[in-house]
Amino acid sequence: MRKKERYDFVISTLEKKFGVMDTELSYTSPFELLIATVLSAQCTDKRVNMVTPSLFRDYPTPEAMALAEPDVIFEYIRSVSYPNSKAKYLVGIGKALTERFAGEVPQTMEELTQLPGVGRKTANVVSAFAFGKQALAVDTHVFRVSRRIGLVPQKCTTPYAVEKELLKNIPSGKISLAHSWILLQGRYTCTARKPKCSKCELKEACRWFEKNHASAEL
Structure with missing residues (x-):
């Protein structure tokens, strides 16, 4: 063939x-999809979808996430893989979005991959499903x-x-x-x-x- x-x-x-x-991750905004995708690294979508409802309820925006402490975020996500590192990433993402992108998730590969814990795979997921781009x-x-x-x-x-x-x-x-x-x-x-x-x-x-x-x- x-x-x-x-x-x-x-x-x-x-x-x-x-x-x-759509992706099997649960989300209602580009910010939520970004956070969920970072959490999904080496972890199942099912597990991520179990921890994000309470996380997004209490930290619904980049500004709220930026004010959190990693050890507090850890308690929300402790059942996912590598929770210590990911807690730091999430707070870092909140700060980066607030300080550098006016609280909005950027849409370019270059800008997305400047965020803590965001590699090419995560950036492509966000581009495809949050912004409707042809990304893989x-x-x-x-x-x-x-x-x-x-x-x-x-x-x-x-x-x-x-x-x-x-x-x-x-x-x-x-x-x-x-x-x-x-x-x-x-x-x-x-x-x-x-x-x-x-x-x-x-x-x-x-x-x-x-x-x-x-x-x-x-």
Whole structure:
């Protein structure tokens, strides 16, 4: 299967499966999505959605977050991964947004990645879902599935390399949606240790399945 055929098959199949959708993180504003995405690093969306309601109730704005102490924020988020570091990030984000961006979440990659705890993946999530931009975040699921299926070559060994390759080949109007589609396929079907190949709609286009079908979960 040629590259374009593989992309066409994967994107059309996932679009039929998932349709138009949002991130699984709960949020009502760009600020809430930014905070939730920072908290979601190496943590499940389900866990993040459990801690953010009380956090956003008591610290609904960057200005409120900027006045908090990290040890207080820690108590709200202690059940997520790396709560000590993330508590400091959240307060730092509140201060940065208040002091440098008039309390508004910036919309450029350069400005977003200047915020504490915000890398390219987080910035792309905010760009795509808070601001409706065609941005593609490469998390562990997108990275794994893209390489496993064969959407990107194995020489793409970093998230940024995978991102650039995907952006070159996914239709421009479906880039942000493709992030969610590939992510969910990786989260629930094309899992890291035991991919559910028998249930996967993409197996006929998957290089990994073609190579390993004899030992795959059939």
